[in-house]
Amino acid sequence: MREEAERRARAAGHAAGEDAVRRASFDAERLADASAPKVDTVPLFTVDTAPVLTIGTGPTASTDPPVSNRMPAPSAPQPERAPVLLADPASTPARHVRTRRLTRRIALIAGLATGAALLLGSSAVVTAMMAPPAGVTGTAAALTVAPPTIQQLPVPDVDESPPAADLCALPTFTNALQAGDDEGAVVAAGGGEAFRAAVVDGRAPCVNLSDSSRIWTVLDKHRPASPIDYRPSSLVLPDGVRNIEGGALRADAASALSAMVTAARVAGAGELALESGFRSYQTQQATYGRHFAERGEQADLVSARPGYSEHQLGLSADVVACAGSCTGLDELAASPQGQWVVQHAWEHGWIVRYIDGATPVTGYTPEPWHLRYVGTALAKAYHDGGWTSLEEFFGLEGAPDYLG
Numbered sequence: 001m002r003e004e005a006e007r008r009a010r011a012a013g014h015a016a017g018e019d020a021v022r023r024a025s026f027d028a029e030r031l032a033d034a035s036a037p038k039v040d041t042v043p044l045f046t047v048d049t050a051p052v053l054t055i056g057t058g059p060t061a062s063t064d065p066p067v068s069n070r071m072p073a074p075s076a077p078q079p080e081r082a083p084v085l086l087a088d089p090a091s092t093p094a095r096h097v098r099t100r101r102l103t104r105r106i107a108l109i110a111g112l113a114t115g116a117a118l119l120l121g122s123s124a125v126v127t128a129m130m131a132p133p134a135g136v137t138g139t140a141a142a143l144t145v146a147p148p149t150i151q152q153l154p155v156p157d158v159d160e161s162p163p164a165a166d167l168c169a170l171p172t173f174t175n176a177l178q179a180g181d182d183e184g185a186v187v188a189a190g191g192g193e194a195f196r197a198a199v200v201d202g203r204a205p206c207v208n209l210s211d212s213s214r215i216w217t218v219l220d221k222h223r224p225a226s227p228i229d230y231r232p233s234s235l236v237l238p239d240g241v242r243n244i245e246g247g248a249l250r251a252d253a254a255s256a257l258s259a260m261v262t263a264a265r266v267a268g269a270g271e272l273a274l275e276s277g278f279r280s281y282q283t284q285q286a287t288y289g290r291h292f293a294e295r296g297e298q299a300d301l302v303s304a305r306p307g308y309s310e311h312q313l314g315l316s317a318d319v320v321a322c323a324g325s326c327t328g329l330d331e332l333a334a335s336p337q338g339q340w341v342v343q344h345a346w347e348h349g350w351i352v353r354y355i356d357g358a359t360p361v362t363g364y365t366p367e368p369w370h371l372r373y374v375g376t377a378l379a380k381a382y383h384d385g386g387w388t389s390l391e392e393f394f395g396l397e398g399a400p401d402y403l404g
């Protein structure tokens with residue numbers, strides 16, 4: 001009964017009083033100021049760093065520290081960049097200078113030799129000049145030294161290497177972006193990992209992680225919906241899914257949920273139902289308000305303030321397991337359906353947003369039932385990389401609590 005009551009309460013919505021709403025608005029303004037420069041301040045890397053940061057070289061599960069080590073320091077600097085930046089300045093300039101001087105000498109000598117050859121008009125004469133007894137001993141000696149050194153000529157030069165690829169200069173990417181085809185844009189970027197790496201490296205300035213209408217949007221206690229009472233332009237009921245509260249989702253998320261629920265059934269995992277989908281700003285006020293009345297400040301660990309719930313995006317689904325009747329949210333994790341979700345939800349574009357161990361980053365206790373749609377390409381990158389939060393996935397600082 002406790003669970004049932006809690007579930008009902010949770011399902012019903014979280015309402016903050018007017019204080020919380022005011023605070024939320026204030027936070028939103030602060031966030032807008034605080035988060036906007038984030039992308040801009042990501043350093044543009046010199047060409048020396050480019051090979052490290054190119055598409056496909058992003059972190060994988062094996063290179064990431066375990067969750068337990070990563071969580072306490074969400075804002076720690078990313079370690080892999082610094083050594084690259086620090087290593088070169090000390091040694092390379094001198095080496096380059098030496099190479100250039102030598103190169104100039106070689107070029108001069110080679111030029112003289114070529115000039116002489118042209119004047120004499122015969123390769124046979126050049127061969128004769130290179131023989132030791134020739135009268136031009138100085139030039140001949142230089143020529144015998146030259147070949148091995150000349151091979152070094154192509155090695156420099158940093159100045160002429162192409163700049164790092166900018167996703168926003170890619171017409172297929174920007175066209176998809178303008179058409180609102182988020183999934184198409186990620187594919188045009190080269191896939192989820194390439195998209196992620198470009199965003200993290202500052203090579204995608206036209207991608208706004210705070211745009212509430214995008215599948216890649218990050219919404220958490222530092223990053224509210226924009227505007228705060230954002231509502232998706234269209235919402236639909238997912239086909240073929242038992243719908244406990246009549247929850248709607250954005251069309252792309254709805255069809256992805258239908259596909260996932262069907263796949264689970266076909267795989268023999270059992271039935272999944274949608275407990276809660278889209279919740280408006282006003283609904284969330286009521287939901288959070290109930291949690292706050294019960295728990296006070298602790299409500300923030302289990303319920304979002306209005307404007308800060310992913311449900312407001314139409315991209316989140318709370319799912320439950322059914323076998324005849326449906327069980328509650330808390331029962332999902334131990335069910336066959338819940339285990340299937342952990343392993344396969346990503347194949348349909350969903351990630352489990354609040355997992356065990358990620359509370360210091362997400363600000364929420366684990367919610368195995370709360371799925372967030374990010375599209376199949378990004379979900380694959382998230383899964384393959386072993387990521388445990390969307391914040392870390394996009395290189396953002398954690399959001400354990402509200403700002404201010």
Ligand SMILES: [Zn+2]
Pocket residue numbers: 311316317318369370371
């Ligand atoms: Zn939820």
